[in-house]
Amino acid sequence: MNRSSRPGKRSAYHHGDLKSALRSAAATLMAERGVDTVSLREIAQMAGVSHTAAYRHYADKEAVMADLAEAGFRELSATMGQVIAATRGGVTRKLQAAGGAYVRFGVEQPHLLQLMFGPAISDWQCYPALVEASDALYATLTDIIKSGQEKGKFRAGDPRDLALAAWSLVHGLALLICGRRVTGSDDALFVEHASQRVTALLIEGLTVK
Amino acid sequence: MNRSSRPGKRSAYHHGDLKSALRSAAATLMAERGVDTVSLREIAQMAGVSHTAAYRHYADKEAVMADLAEAGFRELSATMGQVIAATRGGVTRKLQAAGGAYVRFGVEQPHLLQLMFGPAISDWQCYPALVEASDALYATLTDIIKSGQEKGKFRAGDPRDLALAAWSLVHGLALLICGRRVTGSDDALFVEHASQRVTALLIEGLTVK
DNA sequence: GCCCAATGTTGACAGTGGAAACATGTCTTC
DNA sequence: GAAGACATGTTTCCACTGTCAACATTGGGC
Numbered sequence: 018m019n020r021s022s023r024p025g026k027r028s029a030y031h032h033g034d035l036k037s038a039l040r041s042a043a044a045t046l047m048a049e050r051g052v053d054t055v056s057l058r059e060i061a062q063m064a065g066v067s068h069t070a071a072y073r074h075y076a077d078k079e080a081v082m083a084d085l086a087e088a089g090f091r092e093l094s095a096t097m098g099q100v101i102a103a104t105r106g107g108v109t110r111k112l113q114a115a116g117g118a119y120v121r122f123g124v125e126q127p128h129l130l131q132l133m134f135g136p137a138i139s140d141w142q143c144y145p146a147l148v149e150a151s152d153a154l155y156a157t158l159t160d161i162i163k164s165g166q167e168k169g170k171f172r173a174g175d176p177r178d179l180a181l182a183a184w185s186l187v188h189g190l191a192l193l194i195c196g197r198r199v200t201g202s203d204d205a206l207f208v209e210h211a212s213q214r215v216t217a218l219l220i221e222g223l224t225v226k
Numbered sequence: 227m228n229r230s231s232r233p234g235k236r237s238a239y240h241h242g243d244l245k246s247a248l249r250s251a252a253a254t255l256m257a258e259r260g261v262d263t264v265s266l267r268e269i270a271q272m273a274g275v276s277h278t279a280a281y282r283h284y285a286d287k288e289a290v291m292a293d294l295a296e297a298g299f300r301e302l303s304a305t306m307g308q309v310i311a312a313t314r315g316g317v318t319r320k321l322q323a324a325g326g327a328y329v330r331f332g333v334e335q336p337h338l339l340q341l342m343f344g345p346a347i348s349d350w351q352c353y354p355a356l357v358e359a360s361d362a363l364y365a366t367l368t369d370i371i372k373s374g375q376e377k378g379k380f381r382a383g384d385p386r387d388l389a390l391a392a393w394s395l396v397h398g399l400a401l402l403i404c405g406r407r408v409t410g411s412d413d414a415l416f417v418e419h420a421s422q423r424v425t426a427l428l429i430e431g432l433t434v435k
Numbered sequence: 436g437c438c439c440a441a442t443g444t445t446g447a448c449a450g451t452g453g454a455a456a457c458a459t460g461t462c463t464t465c
Numbered sequence: 466g467a468a469g470a471c472a473t474g475t476t477t478c479c480a481c482t483g484t485c486a487a488c489a490t491t492g493g494g495c
Contacts, residue, residue, distance in 0.1 A: 056451060073473055185395050185396075185397075189397035215390060265481080267482070278484075455479105459473080
């Protein structure tokens with residue numbers, strides 16, 4: 018939309034692009050201190066606007082968080098896709114690498130993971146884009162399982178079942194680690210090793226002997 | 227008011243046993259509507275006392291929630307213990323049954339699970355009893371793994387690693403289901419079957435061939 | 436019978452999400 | 466160009482929240 022007399026640079030409206038400013042402010046605060054402790058007023062203040070300005074761009078606070086969560090899902094899907102593509106070797110290796118990326122994502126951004134899977138967003142039906150992003154993540158996993166089945170590497174059966182097992186495993190592990198429920202959660206090396214050992218066990222069960 | 231000159235029974239102070247009244251009120255409200263949406267004032271009202279009475283028994287709102295979470299851990303540990311004892315057959319069967327119990331617990335009490343593993347309690351170090359209850363759950367799982375290893379059923383290695391894998395799996399599955407992230411989450415039969423199929427895959431990887 | 440500590444109440448305060456009314460800058464249409 | 470129309474941001478207000486301080490009540494130990 019070219020709405021300005023100034024070419025080259027987008028002319029500032031009142032603020033410029035407040036929506037993305039709000040989004041990044043929210044992301045920053047949320048990453049630092051968690052979902053519950055960040056207020057809409059603080060987000061607005063960080064973006065340099067009044068505390069109700071956000072309502073011109075979001076229905077309510079939850080909508081802001083849903084936006085963040087959606088971005089999280091897309092980022093995670095993209096990261097896993099890259100890792101799968103970049104990992105050399107068979108599907109088995111690729112799957113394990115993808116699992117490792119999932120856990121790493123969760124450990125590096127624990128608050129974001131909590132937002133994506135926690136109760137902060139009460140009714141997902143209100144955010145179709147969010148549902149779609151979450152489904153895309155599931156699809157990424159299902160695809161690699163399918164690919165492994167076609168190559169005769171993974172056992173037969175509904176790929177969604179196998180994908181659900183893989184998802185559950187890495188998801189649970191990430192949450193347990195970033196919830197400090199297992200000793201050594203702080204140690205990055207421990208995390209890497211634990212995620213490898215744990216995923217190896219499941220892959221053993223997935224693989225055709 | 228409940229006058230307290232009842233003989234034979236412990237005389238009620240002002241309220242009787244306000245702490246447990248608060249606890250059960252909090253549990254009821256939390257189970258219905260989730261952690262975030264329940265207020266301390268509402269809990270107090272349900273218990274029939276003034277909105278600050280809780281501060282004579284709990285340091286703050288978080289302490290009430292920590293109490294609930296601890297009870298949740300103890301209940302879950304106990305349930306799994308019973309299921310393990312009641313299930314006939316080898317350790318493999320017992321482990322799978324325990325996993326099913328874990329998932330069922332989470333699906334039946336999603337808000338409680340969110341409280342136990344979510345960000346509602348910010349600093350666990352403040353609640354040693356809670357940490358202990360959580361560790362006891364981990365220990366329950368580790369024990370059955372150990373027992374399986376001693377019988378030569380499960381592969382060798384640090385039992386805590388194998389237990390972590392099992393825990394991650396059922397934990398992740400429970401959260402994904404009660405977060406409605408997989409289709410069919412509402413169907414109890416689906417949940418039962420999914421949890422069986424998923425745990426069977428991991429057990430395949432755990433078992434010695 | 437009296438005092439004290441434990442327990443419960445009242446009232447206040449700062450902070451929150453959100454609605455309504457108002458202000459302001461930009462775009463479209465003459 | 467001038468004049469609405471409209472999107473955007475502000476001010477003001479409200480109900481509600483968690484928490485603190487001061488006050489009231491009551492039962493058990495002396």
